[in-house]
Amino acid sequence: DLAKKQELGRHAWYLFHTTLSRYPDEPSEAQQTKLKNYIELFAEFYPCGECSYHFQQLLEKNPIQVKSRQTAAMWEDYDCGC
Amino acid sequence: DLAKKQELGRHAWYLFHTTLSRYPDEPSEAQQTKLKNYIELFAEFYPCGECSYHFQQLLEKNPIQVKSRQTAAMWEDYDCGC
Ligand SMILES: Cc1cc2nc3c(=O)[nH]c(=O)nc-3n(C[C@H](O)[C@H](O)[C@H](O)COP(=O)(O)OP(=O)(O)OC[C@H]3O[C@@H](n4cnc5c(N)ncnc54)[C@H](O)[C@@H]3O)c2cc1C
Ligand SMILES: Cc1cc2nc3c(=O)[nH]c(=O)nc-3n(C[C@H](O)[C@H](O)[C@H](O)COP(=O)(O)OP(=O)(O)OC[C@H]3O[C@@H](n4cnc5c(N)ncnc54)[C@H](O)[C@@H]3O)c2cc1C
Numbered sequence: 027d028l029a030k031k032q033e034l035g036r037h038a039w040y041l042f043h044t045t046l047s048r049y050p051d052e053p054s055e056a057q058q059t060k061l062k063n064y065i066e067l068f069a070e071f072y073p074c075g076e077c078s079y080h081f082q083q084l085l086e087k088n089p090i091q092v093k094s095r096q097t098a099a100m101w102e103d104y105d106c107g108c
Numbered sequence: 109d110l111a112k113k114q115e116l117g118r119h120a121w122y123l124f125h126t127t128l129s130r131y132p133d134e135p136s137e138a139q140q141t142k143l144k145n146y147i148e149l150f151a152e153f154y155p156c157g158e159c160s161y162h163f164q165q166l167l168e169k170n171p172i173q174v175k176s177r178q179t180a181a182m183w184e185d186y187d188c189g190c
Pocket of ligand 2: 113114115116117118120121125151154158159160162163184186187188
């Protein structure tokens with residue numbers, strides 16, 4: 027259902043972008059590990075099978091950068107084409 | 109900013125409810141552990157400090173039930189009052 031996929035996408039990107047915009051400038055090691063885990067679980071549980079698959083593949087090719095808010099933001103600007 | 113908090117809440121609940129509605133009826137042990145981790149990280153990274161705090165407290169008092177889609181749905185109906 028295309029309309030549902032798009033609505034889900036808009037909701038999810040909103041939460042996703044807002045979350046990364048609040049990520050610390052100088053995260054601790056623990057925070058870096060947690061963000062990486064969080065994004066991987068977000069991808070795995072994303073409730074659109076096709077999207078979940080694409081996003082997990084994207085993360086494998088282009089792992090999220092968790093060193094700082096800025097590197098996370100640069101990573102995020104990568105266009106997944108999805 | 110109240111309007112932003114509410115907009116964030118609506119986006120996040122949408123993703124949250126949709127995710128739990130797609131959770132398996134008979135999840136593996138691994139899936140149960142992952143869902144628990146995912147919800148805990150969702151709470152910790154939730155980009156509204158007050159909400160994140162409340163939701164983490166809620167999870168401590170009333171841990172998410174991950175045995176099946178049905179128990180997760182019952183857990184979800186609990187009113188956090190937030
Ligand atoms: C994790 C994830 C995976 C997805 N995978 C797929 C998929 O495999 N197939 C599919 O058809 N749809 C997928 N979507 C949905 C898609 O990205 C759009 O959100 C949806 O189609 C709504 O688009 P729109 O034009 O209405 O919104 P838009 O106004 O285009 O986008 C709304 C917001 O979504 C974000 N966004 C949209 N597209 C991208 C992109 N390519 N890269 C980064 N950010 C973007 C932007 O932050 C934008 O602000 C996925 C969404 C998410 C969150
Ligand atoms: C994890 C999380 C924690 C939050 N913590 C706070 C907080 O501490 N303080 C605060 O002011 N706002 C908090 N919010 C925001 C709040 O829950 C509402 O989403 C927001 O105020 C928008 O409400 P609304 O009346 O416009 O939307 P509504 O139409 O009332 O709700 C939209 C959807 O949000 C869900 N929802 C709303 N309230 C609850 C609730 N109490 N329990 C379960 N689901 C609910 C429902 O699924 C509903 O379908 C939080 C949101 C989330 C996702």
